[in-house]
Amino acid sequence: MTEPLAQGRVIGILGGGQLGRMLSVAAARLGYRCHVYDPAPHIPAADVAYAVTNAAWDDQAALTAFAAAVDVVTLEFENVPTAALDLLEPLCPVRPGRKALAVSQDRLAEKTFLRDLGLQTAPFAAVDRAEDLAQALGQIGAPAILKTRRMGYDGKGQVRLESADDIASAWAAMQGAPAILEGVVPFTHEISVIAARGSDGAVAAFDPGENLHKSGILRETRVPARLGAGQRTDAILMAANILNALDYVGVLGVEIFVTPQALVVNEIAPRVHNSGHWTQNGCAVDQFEQHIRAVAGLPLGDGQRHSDVTMTNLIGDDMDKLPDLLRAPGTALHLYGKPDIRAGRKMGHVNRITPLRG
Amino acid sequence: MTEPLAQGRVIGILGGGQLGRMLSVAAARLGYRCHVYDPAPHIPAADVAYAVTNAAWDDQAALTAFAAAVDVVTLEFENVPTAALDLLEPLCPVRPGRKALAVSQDRLAEKTFLRDLGLQTAPFAAVDRAEDLAQALGQIGAPAILKTRRMGYDGKGQVRLESADDIASAWAAMQGAPAILEGVVPFTHEISVIAARGSDGAVAAFDPGENLHKSGILRETRVPARLGAGQRTDAILMAANILNALDYVGVLGVEIFVTPQALVVNEIAPRVHNSGHWTQNGCAVDQFEQHIRAVAGLPLGDGQRHSDVTMTNLIGDDMDKLPDLLRAPGTALHLYGKPDIRAGRKMGHVNRITPLRG
Secondary structure, rough: OOOOOOOOOOOEEOOOOOHHHHHHHHHHOOOOEEEEEEOOOHHHHHHHEEEEEEEEOOHHHHHHHHHHHOOEEEEOOOOOOOHHHHOOOOOOEEOOOOOHHHOOOOOHHHHHHHHHHHOOOOEEEEOOOOOHHHHHHHHHHOOOOEOOOOOOOOOOEEEEEOOOHHHHHHHOOOOOOOEEEEEEOOOOEEEEEEEEEEOOOOEEEEOOEEEEEEEEEEEEEEEEOOOOHHHHHHHHHHHHHHHHHHOOEEEEEEEEEEEOOOOEEEEEEEEHHHHOOOOOHHHHOHHHHHHHHHOOOOHHHHHEEEEEEEEEEHHHHHHHHHHHHHHOOOOEEEEHHHOOOOEEEOOEEEEEEEEEEO | OOOOOOOEEEEEEEEEOOHHHHHHHHHHOOOOEEEEEEOOOOHHHHHOOOEEEOOOOOOOHHHHHHHOOOOOOOOOOOOHHHHHHHOOOOOOOOOOOOOOHHHHHHHHHHHHHHHHOOOEEEOOOOOOOOHHHHHHHHOOOOOOEEEEOOOOOOOEEEEEEEOOHHHHHHHHOOOOOOEEEEEEOOOOOOEEEEEOOOOOOOOOEEOOOEEEEEEEEEEEEOOOOOOHHHHHHHHHHHHHHHHHOOOOOEEEEEEEEEEEOOEEEEEEOOOOOOOHOHHHHHHHHOHHHHOOOOOOOOOOOOOOEEEEEEEEEEEHHOOOOOOOOOOOOOEEEEEEEOOOOOOEEEEEEEEEEEOOOO
């Protein structure tokens, strides 16, 4: 176990979006200060961060000064360029480590890692050239989804193929980027497990949540998820398995498809996760604090659920609902302070709590 | 009702201690930024505030610039000098308003206000000169407590008189400051009601908490308090009565002695209150957010209790208990990031939640 960070020490966060904002608040609750690094000039985390560096990912002087100003580095965003991590890592501990980032920055590496761990995934094949796609589709079958290997999120960089007729247009949409073709899993619903691993190797998981997406963006997470007791245990063990294999420190999100036959891992995110926001109002210790505890070398806390929760994202015009949401019973708002409302933009979320069932 | 503040607007907070720190976090959750004003150079609120002005209460240029930089002013500290408020008030809305501050800055004005409202208080008498004290003690009887009229908190500026023999030393301890002699109320326990009033005049109260003091400092608040249903209702109505009489906007704490015969108001605090910290882990909307909602012209939220809570302050060496507290079940830590541990200094607090009884 790493020596815990003392009160007043500084945690560096790569990325200053809403996840960095909520990590900063959790760090403050434990007596730490946060220094956020982000290339964008107006970032949600700036309102609650102790310090902000506004510089590009390839600004070596800024990265070096950032490393000198903080005691440990973590991230809210898995696609931090490799060169930036190469520069930071010898200067300062980076948690979670490079293995987790390398795996999750590349969909092919991620799927291969999961399969090698013995976990079930959608069938997949690498597509590096146009010729590969026809062969991959023959192997996997339609429908299937072609995805860029890197930098995809919220449904971006993805094209669905209904038949071989879609091969040319789908490949064109990749714009030459290395891709992966994934089979479509006929799932009944999607769940996610938000799990944490401390610097002492201890693992803790929150109760699985059930996710509802719309247009590729998470709309809602409900806890508890529809799962049998065995499935629930299996899902948590899968997450623990992944954390241990990556020698992970921090919180990781695992999205899982539930089918009548199996639990199929969809993807992992090496960070706090939108589907874990319900923990802010459902547990004494939430996902943001659990992550900060791990990164700071503190023991993990008690993430037991005290209430059932439905988390709903506020996206774009959903902000029109604020007057009603402010008055709704058992309802906690979490707004990100983004000045401009834009379609598809996550503006905040709402946690609605109800007493534990059964 | 005031027009609600828009996302990204700035709330000014007079005072940057732990209360200002937790107000800043609550404001961020609603999409607002906080600008904190405090004469002290190192303040807990600075870690999570959008901006900080570090200037004296009599620095007119700094106060004027502060008023220009914020959309509304509130406070975490009722003893802001009158001259500073006189300067700010024409420039910017100040919530709660002057009446509440005038009443709570002066123990004699406060007791008189409460008595005039028909509420029960300890017997009291003004003591402006040495001669007044003998007469006041004759009227009230021993034991009694002599207190400075202004600037007292956490048991400071108070002397207990067991008999007329203590008159000379007690008066000397006041160092010439105007004082008030208060009778001792033989209470079974102390409770507090944390109540809020919105800019629309709506009133909401959290469940009363039961307070345990040690050496004049709050050690613990337990919710629910030991109260009959009628007492509980009466306590909340007393708080509502006070809020309405003061045309109050924001959160107010009311400390009440419970005696076999009556509920006796001890004192009021025109701000969020240490005995309301349990709401952070016991309710969907806590006292800090309730205060920010009122100040920002938003409707009050649902402060219904979802769990029983025991809040324990971490004072000075209590920080030695951190390793155990970090691992304790159902336990949420709230540390203030104060670098130096000093005896009697509030370093943080812990909320321990358990399921609702009954």
